[in-house]
Each structure stands twice: as C-alpha cells, then as structure tokens.
Amino acid sequence: MTSICVVGLGYIGLPTAAVLARAGAEVIGVDVSERHVDAVNRGELPFAETGLDKVVADVVARGRLRAQTHTPPAEVYIVAVPTPFKRGTTGAHEADLSYIEAAARGIAPQLVGDELVVLESTSPPGTTELLAEMILGERPDLSLDGTCGRPVVHFAHCPERVLPGRIMAEIVGNSRIIGGLTSRAAELVRDLYATFCEGELRLTDARTAEMVKLTENAFRDVNIAFANELSIVAEKLGIDVWELIELANLHPRVSILRPGPGVGGHCIAVDPWFIVSAAPDETRVIRAARGVNDSKPLHVIECVREAVAGLESPTIAALGLTFKADVDDLRESPALSITRDLGSQLPDAEVLVAEPNIAEPPAALSGLPHVAFVDYREAIARADVVVLLVDHKEFKDLDRTLLAGKRIVDTRGAWR
Ligand SMILES: NC(=O)c1ccc[n+]([C@@H]2O[C@H](COP(=O)([O-])OP(=O)(O)OC[C@H]3O[C@@H](n4cnc5c(N)ncnc54)[C@H](O)[C@@H]3O)[C@@H](O)[C@H]2O)c1
Structure with missing residues (x-):
C-alpha cells in the first residue's frame, strides 16, 4: 500500500x-x-x-x-x-x-x-x-x-x-x-x-x-473573448448574437464559443496571466483577450442602466453569483462583481440577489444597504428588471410566464 x-x-x-x-x-x-x-x-x-x-x-x-x-x-x-x-x-x-x-x-x-x-x-x-x-x-x-x-x-x-x-x-x-x-x-x-x-x-x-495547462486555458479565454466582443458588436448593429453564432457555427470549420457576462473562476480568468507575465512582450493576443473579458462586466452594467432608465425606484433581480452554472464557487466571478457594482452604483435601485447554490450572502455584498439576498422566485416576482447572470438549471427551467412584463437583461442567452 x-x-x-x-x-x-x-x-x-x-x-x-x-x-x-x-x-x-x-x-x-x-x-x-x-x-x-x-x-x-x-x-x-x-x-x-x-x-x-x-x-x-x-x-x-x-x-x-x-x-x-x-x-x-x-x-x-x-x-x-x-x-x-x-x-x-x-x-x-x-x-x-x-x-x-x-x-x-x-x-x-x-x-x-x-x-x-x-x-x-x-x-x-x-x-x-x-x-x-x-x-x-x-x-x-x-x-x-x-x-x-x-x-x-x-x-x-x-x-x-x-x-x-x-x-x-x-x-x-x-x-x-x-x-x-x-x-x-x-x-x-x-x-x-x-x-x-x-x-x-x-x-x-x-x-x-506547465505550459500545456496554461495554453489550454489561454485558448479558451481568447475564444471566449472573441464571442464576448462579437456580442457587443452584434448589439450595436441590432443583430441577435445567439442567432449569429448558431448560424456561423453551421460552417464545418467554425466553432464559436458562447458569450457571457465576463470570465470567472480560478483557472481561465487567472492562468493566461501566467503566460503574459512569463513573456510580456510576446503575448499581445492573450493580454488583449484578458482585457476584453475583464471589461465585459462594465458593459453588462451599462445594459442594466439602460434597462432601468425611466423607472423611479427600480427593483432589479440579479440572478446568480457563482462563476459558472450549477456550482457554489465564487472565485473571480463576474456575476458577483456585477451584482456588487449594481448595488453600489445605482443608489436609487433595490437589488434582489438570488443564488440557489449558496446559503448565505457572500462578504463581498455586505454593507450594501440596497442589496438583499432572497429566493429567486421572490426576486423575480418583485423585480422591474431581471438580470440573468448565471445560467443555473433553476433559471433555465423557469416558467417564462413569471417574466411577463419585466425588462430582461439575459447575459447568457438562456431565455431566447
Ligand atoms: N478547481 C478547479 O477546477 C481546478 C482545475 C484545474 C486546476 N486547478 C488548480 O489546482 C490548484 C488548487 O485549486 P483548488 O481549486 O483545489 O483550490 P482550493 O482553494 O479549493 O483548495 C486549496 C486548498 O489548499 C489549502 N492550503 C493552502 N495553503 C496550504 C498549505 N500551505 N498547506 C496545506 N494546505 C493549504 C487551502 O486551505 C485549500 O483548502 C490551483 O493551482 C488551481 O489553479 C483547479
């Protein structure tokens, strides 16, 4: 033994x-x-x-x-x-x-x-x-x-x-x-x-x-950055990015990944930096991809600002905090940073946070007076604007009639 x-x-x-x-x-x-x-x-x-x-x-x-x-x-x-x-x-x-x-x-x-x-x-x-x-x-x-x-x-x-x-x-x-x-x-x-x-x-x-592992995650980061950039371009041009990617992926040699609110977790959001710091002058694409993915949360916040425009004291449901679907891991999570920034940057709004995989609100949200941690059904029922940040199974399987009359910011394309 x-x-x-x-x-x-x-x-x-x-x-x-x-x-x-x-x-x-x-x-x-x-x-x-x-x-x-x-x-x-x-x-x-x-x-x-x-x-x-x-x-x-x-x-x-x-x-x-x-x-x-x-x-x-x-x-x-x-x-x-x-x-x-x-x-x-x-x-x-x-x-x-x-x-x-x-x-x-x-x-x-x-x-x-x-x-x-x-x-x-x-x-x-x-x-x-x-x-x-x-x-x-x-x-x-x-x-x-x-x-x-x-x-x-x-x-x-x-x-x-x-x-x-x-x-x-x-x-x-x-x-x-x-x-x-x-x-x-x-x-x-x-x-x-x-x-x-x-x-x-x-x-x-x-x-x-060592380099194989970093390369795998940098490859995914660069490809997610492409999808994230595409989502902003498509939005500007009035095109549905999900349909765009679905149709482009019918090409036998094209396989575009899915855009989202940013890139999180302890791997894809971290490991490309180890290549950049090992070869700072030779890593223009890898560094740029990190920049694109790190700035996507700012774009999501802008989308929420537009969605609440005209509402006097809006209630926002922020659905999901983890870095990916159906886990309890918050490390480097863009959903968490977006929710925290909504809570601190929109003082007239009430932000109802729902995360079915976590029992207690994380420390990053403490001290924000207009942020409450509630069940997702309550958050949706009370919200004017529903922001889907993580495509947990509870949210994907949601009875869509619950969303009737709400303004929606769907960062994952889960409710198309
Ligand atoms: N989680 C993943 O999916 C994943 C995938 C591939 C690679 N990795 C890599 O694996 C490594 C570990 O990641 P993880 O997700 O398991 O991290 P983790 O934070 O879940 O676990 C690390 C553990 O190490 C303990 N620890 C810290 N310092 C210690 C010490 N000096 N002696 C003993 N224990 C100590 C911590 O208390 C913690 O329990 C990281 O390098 C990560 O990048 C993680």
Missing part, C-alpha cells in the same frame, strides 16, 4: 485524495484549514461537488483517508494548493507562489530519499524546478539525480483539467500530461496515476507540462 500525502484538500486535492484512497493507497490529506480537516475526518465535504461525498464517506469509514494540519512522512506528496495571481511589475498579473513555498517547507523535513513529489497546482513555467530548488535548498543531503551518492527525490508536474461539477467523472476519464524533472519521475507518476486514471497518460518534461 503506497502512503500518499495530498497537500491542500480543496476542489482538486480532496477528489485526488479520495480516488487514490479508493484505488488502494493509504492517503493523508493536509490542509491549513481546520474546517476542511474536520469535515474530511467526519467523512463530509467542506464544499459541494457532485458524487464526491459518497467516495469521501466511504474511504474515510474504511480508514484509507484521514486529514490533519501538519505534513507527515509519506512515499508520495501531491501538492494541490492555490496559485492565485497578484499584480506584477510588468502590468501583468504574476502567480502568487507563496502557498507552494509553504507546502515545500512542510514537505522538506519529512524526506529521507526516494520520495515522489508531484505538483498539481496550475503553475508558471519553471515552478516545478523552483519547488525542487526550495526543497533541496532546505535539504542539501538529498538530490535530484544521486550526485555524490546523495539519496534522490523525484519531482514532476501533473496539471489537473477537471471541470467543476463533473470532477469525479473527469478525474478518472480525462487524459493527463505528466512532466518530470527527470524521465524516471514522470514514469513514477504515470504508474501511480494509472491506478485510478483511465485516460491517456502522456509523458513530457515539467516546463512543457
């Missing part, structure tokens, strides 16, 4: 820990959050993810997975801590690697040699090398390649590609890119991940693997 320590028990780390434990490993999850640790040890989830609850309950009950706040000795370490961005000196956002540094400080004292350290966090090119330098800097008695007879530690990057809401299916079914600092490290990761992953396992070097 391989002993595995998964550092970071969030949306990525906990499912990874759970599927490894289900495949027969002895897994210890480590998290700085007592809330996450206590939830896992009760066999419960600290966040919502379809199908994860049963697996966690099962592997915890069988003693295969437990959680704690300090890093234990283990044969394998999988690092799945956050990599958010921070404002950089080049005008681009740079990756905040402090969480990875903290994880490295926890792992280094536990090593004796022959361990495998896998970085799963989405990272700028060169981060796996940096992780190795940080750990071997603390432990000069160990090495990457056995130099001077020093015991070897194997390092690799294996980025995660799962879609929130479908993580349990995709973590098993998706193909994986495995980039080793040495080819031996990549092979060790392949053998371990083959215990739960049914997708193709492709080996490369660590820098390429």
Whole structure:
C-alpha cells in the first residue's frame, strides 16, 4: 500500500485524495484549514461537488483517508494548493507562489530519499524546478539525480483539467500530461496515476507540462473573448448574437464559443496571466483577450442602466453569483462583481440577489444597504428588471410566464 500525502484538500486535492484512497493507497490529506480537516475526518465535504461525498464517506469509514494540519512522512506528496495571481511589475498579473513555498517547507523535513513529489497546482513555467530548488535548498543531503551518492527525490508536474461539477467523472476519464524533472519521475507518476486514471497518460518534461495547462486555458479565454466582443458588436448593429453564432457555427470549420457576462473562476480568468507575465512582450493576443473579458462586466452594467432608465425606484433581480452554472464557487466571478457594482452604483435601485447554490450572502455584498439576498422566485416576482447572470438549471427551467412584463437583461442567452 503506497502512503500518499495530498497537500491542500480543496476542489482538486480532496477528489485526488479520495480516488487514490479508493484505488488502494493509504492517503493523508493536509490542509491549513481546520474546517476542511474536520469535515474530511467526519467523512463530509467542506464544499459541494457532485458524487464526491459518497467516495469521501466511504474511504474515510474504511480508514484509507484521514486529514490533519501538519505534513507527515509519506512515499508520495501531491501538492494541490492555490496559485492565485497578484499584480506584477510588468502590468501583468504574476502567480502568487507563496502557498507552494509553504507546502515545500512542510514537505522538506519529512524526506529521507526516494520520495515522489508531484505538483498539481496550475503553475508558471519553471515552478516545478523552483519547488525542487526550495526543497533541496532546505535539504542539501538529498538530490535530484544521486550526485555524490546523495539519496534522490523525484519531482514532476501533473496539471489537473477537471471541470467543476463533473470532477469525479473527469478525474478518472480525462487524459493527463505528466512532466518530470527527470524521465524516471514522470514514469513514477504515470504508474501511480494509472491506478485510478483511465485516460491517456502522456509523458513530457515539467516546463512543457506547465505550459500545456496554461495554453489550454489561454485558448479558451481568447475564444471566449472573441464571442464576448462579437456580442457587443452584434448589439450595436441590432443583430441577435445567439442567432449569429448558431448560424456561423453551421460552417464545418467554425466553432464559436458562447458569450457571457465576463470570465470567472480560478483557472481561465487567472492562468493566461501566467503566460503574459512569463513573456510580456510576446503575448499581445492573450493580454488583449484578458482585457476584453475583464471589461465585459462594465458593459453588462451599462445594459442594466439602460434597462432601468425611466423607472423611479427600480427593483432589479440579479440572478446568480457563482462563476459558472450549477456550482457554489465564487472565485473571480463576474456575476458577483456585477451584482456588487449594481448595488453600489445605482443608489436609487433595490437589488434582489438570488443564488440557489449558496446559503448565505457572500462578504463581498455586505454593507450594501440596497442589496438583499432572497429566493429567486421572490426576486423575480418583485423585480422591474431581471438580470440573468448565471445560467443555473433553476433559471433555465423557469416558467417564462413569471417574466411577463419585466425588462430582461439575459447575459447568457438562456431565455431566447
Ligand atoms: N478547481 C478547479 O477546477 C481546478 C482545475 C484545474 C486546476 N486547478 C488548480 O489546482 C490548484 C488548487 O485549486 P483548488 O481549486 O483545489 O483550490 P482550493 O482553494 O479549493 O483548495 C486549496 C486548498 O489548499 C489549502 N492550503 C493552502 N495553503 C496550504 C498549505 N500551505 N498547506 C496545506 N494546505 C493549504 C487551502 O486551505 C485549500 O483548502 C490551483 O493551482 C488551481 O489553479 C483547479
């Protein structure tokens, strides 16, 4: 039984820990959050993810997975801590690697040699090398390649590609890119991940693997920016953008994505910046796409201003706060920033916020006197203007007669 320590028990780390434990490993999850640790040890989830609850309950009950706040000795370490961005000196956002540094400080004292350290966090090119330098800097008695007879530690990057809401299916079914600092490290990761992953396992070097993940998300960001720009152009020209895209996509080699209120989440809205900050002078398209997507919320606010024009004390229903449909994740959510700005920029309006996936109003909306968190049916019934920000199933399946007589701003094309 391989002993595995998964550092970071969030949306990525906990499912990874759970599927490894289900495949027969002895897994210890480590998290700085007592809330996450206590939830896992009760066999419960600290966040919502379809199908994860049963697996966690099962592997915890069988003693295969437990959680704690300090890093234990283990044969394998999988690092799945956050990599958010921070404002950089080049005008681009740079990756905040402090969480990875903290994880490295926890792992280094536990090593004796022959361990495998896998970085799963989405990272700028060169981060796996940096992780190795940080750990071997603390432990000069160990090495990457056995130099001077020093015991070897194997390092690799294996980025995660799962879609929130479908993580349990995709973590098993998706193909994986495995980039080793040495080819031996990549092979060790392949053998371990083959215990739960049914997708193709492709080996490369660590820098390429890091860049593959960033490239995937930059590709999507650029293509969403195209759709978002098109939506503003179509609006100006009096054309229905949804019909436009549907018809253009009948071309056998055209596949335009869907516009929306902006781009959110911890991946697509963040990762392209890691390419921009690595090559600031060579990334005109990627940087421009970020700008287009980041400015789309301002356009939505303008649309709402037009919709309330002529109403003395308008009531606005803002439907959805999360960064995408049918999840409870608010990170980088354009829906949340639009709702907050409506609450602060339209003092004569009452903003009724509805988010069926969240029980409590988020802190970002506190202190706004004209903003209330209510059930979506109440929000719609009382509203003059209904703004659809997230296409949750409750909203898509809505009885459309409830919208009769309302002014509608549908940022997702869900009610066409
Ligand atoms: N969520 C996704 O869909 C997704 C998809 C692909 C890649 N990723 C990447 O995976 C990484 C993790 O993302 P996530 O969504 O799981 O984040 P998350 O915030 O849900 O989870 C990270 C966890 O790490 C814990 N943590 C922070 N510092 C720690 C430390 N020093 N030691 C132990 N635990 C620590 C946090 O408390 C948190 O529970 C990020 O790099 C992200 O970009 C996420």
